[in-house]
Amino acid sequence: MADKINIDVLTLDSVQCAACGYMMESIAALPSDVQDMIEYTEWSIKNKDGIGKFLELQGRVLPTICIERDLVFESIIPQYEELIDEMAARAPNDAMRERIKSLRDHGFEFDKIQENLQRAGAGLATRTDSKVK
Numbered sequence: 635m636a637d638k639i640n641i642d643v644l645t646l647d648s649v650q651c652a653a654c655g656y657m658m659e660s661i662a663a664l665p666s667d668v669q670d671m672i673e674y675t676e677w678s679i680k681n682k683d684g685i686g687k688f689l690e691l692q693g694r695v696l697p698t699i700c701i702e703r704d705l706v707f708e709s710i711i712p713q714y715e716e717l718i719d720e721m722a723a724r725a726p727n728d729a730m731r732e733r734i735k736s737l738r739d740h741g742f743e744f745d746k747i748q749e750n751l752q753r754a755g756a757g758l759a760t761r762t763d764s765k766v767k
Contacts, residue, residue: 637726637730638671638672638673638726639671639672639673639701639702639721639724639725639726639730640672640673640674640701640702640703641661641672641673641674641675641699641700641701641721642674642675642677642687642691642699642700642703643657643658643661643674643675643676643677643697643698643699643700644677644679644684644687644688644691644693644696644697644698644699644700645657645658645676645677645678645679645684645696645697646678646679646680646696646697647678647680647757648676648678648697648751648756648757649756649757651696651697653696653697653709653711654696654697655756656697656711657697657698657699657707657711658676658751658756659747659751660699660711660712660714660717660742661674661699661717661750662746662747662750662751662756663742663743663744663746663747663750664714664717664742664743664750665737665740665741665742665743666743666746667733667737667740668718668721668734668737669750671721671725671730671733671734672721675755676755676756676757679696691703691705692705693705693708694708695708695709696709697709699712699717701720701721701724702724704724706720707720714740714741714742715738718734718735718737718738719738721734722734722735722738
């Protein structure tokens with residue numbers, strides 16, 4: 635999508651793997667202004683679709699955050715500012731880049747994690763028979 639930044643989170647399972655859950659939370663806790671500019675999906679290697687995405691993106695370790703198909707945070711849970719900087723660097727246009735940069739000092743919104751994780755479908759694609767949308 636040209637009007638959104640695409641983020642893929644490669645995981646073992648965000649429910650049972652603590653590091654994978656923290657990776658998903660780092661995306662889910664972004665401020666709502668940032669949430670409006672991104673689209674993110676968890677790809678669990680517990681199912682065929684997740685394995686396919688892992689291979690397609692040439693993943694090496696779990697968990698990994700990929701921004702616009704770039705492996706950016708491999709087994710490193712990012713700080714808020716690092717995440718914002720990497721998204722801004724890959725924004726599809728100057729206006730979005732500047733808007734994201736303007737939110738750099740905002741910080742995570744931990745009070746909305748459950749709502750955002752639910753919206754992202756975190757943990758729902760971890761069964762071997764699941765189908766990612």
